[in-house]
Amino acid sequence: MNENTLGIIAGILTSISMIPQLIKVIREKNVDEISLVMLLVLISGLSLWVWYGFMKDELPIIVSNAFAVLVNISLLICYMLYKKSS
Amino acid sequence: MNENTLGIIAGILTSISMIPQLIKVIREKNVDEISLVMLLVLISGLSLWVWYGFMKDELPIIVSNAFAVLVNISLLICYMLYKKSS
Numbered sequence: 001m002n003e004n005t006l007g008i009i010a011g012i013l014t015s016i017s018m019i020p021q022l023i024k025v026i027r028e029k030n031v032d033e034i035s036l037v038m039l040l041v042l043i044s045g046l047s048l049w050v051w052y053g054f055m056k057d058e059l060p061i062i063v064s065n066a067f068a069v070l071v072n073i074s075l076l077i078c079y080m081l082y083k084k085s086s
Numbered sequence: 087m088n089e090n091t092l093g094i095i096a097g098i099l100t101s102i103s104m105i106p107q108l109i110k111v112i113r114e115k116n117v118d119e120i121s122l123v124m125l126l127v128l129i130s131g132l133s134l135w136v137w138y139g140f141m142k143d144e145l146p147i148i149v150s151n152a153f154a155v156l157v158n159i160s161l162l163i164c165y166m167l168y169k170k171s172s
Contacts, residue, residue, distance in 0.1 A: 007135075007138045010135045010137075010138055012131070013128070014128060014131035014135065015131075016127055016131075017128035017131060020121055033119060035106055038103045041099050042099070045101075045103060046096075048099065049093075051092060052089065052093045052096055055089045055092065056144070058142070
């Protein structure tokens with residue numbers, strides 16, 4: 001299999017797996033299961049992966065980790081919104 | 087920064103962020119928050135990332151995704167153990 005195709009499929013699968021948690025948090029407006037520290041560690045790590053992707057010039061790495069950063073920043077926004085109101 | 091160093095730091099951060107969920111599931115013996123389908127999608131995606139890492143010969147990608155596969159296979163084992171008994 002072509003390396004890029006493989007990376008794109010891998011990226012789609014790992015991206016899909018993150019969506020349900022975001023939907024659940026948005027729907028239930030409940031962030032009790034989310035650890036702020038771990039979310040910040042994860043966002044830092046994913047951002048470094050995006051940087052790594054740019055250095056290596058690998059589009060699958062850049063796109064899938066940038067998507068993961070977006071999902072987890074959305075979770076962070078939910079955390080700040082829903083933690084206040086509880 | 088060196089590409090490999092960057093990849094290793096990125097891998098350590100994203101790996102650390104997965105540990106608390108595993109500890110929580112093992113400690114509470116509760117897998118209600120885990121979706122089996124999503125876990126299988128995630129394990130497939132991560133395994134493809136390991137394959138991608140081998141094709142590109144990039145150690146940070148191989149090691150961090152192989153670690154993630156191990157963590158999520160552990161979650162899968164917990165799922166099968168604790169789902170039965172409930």
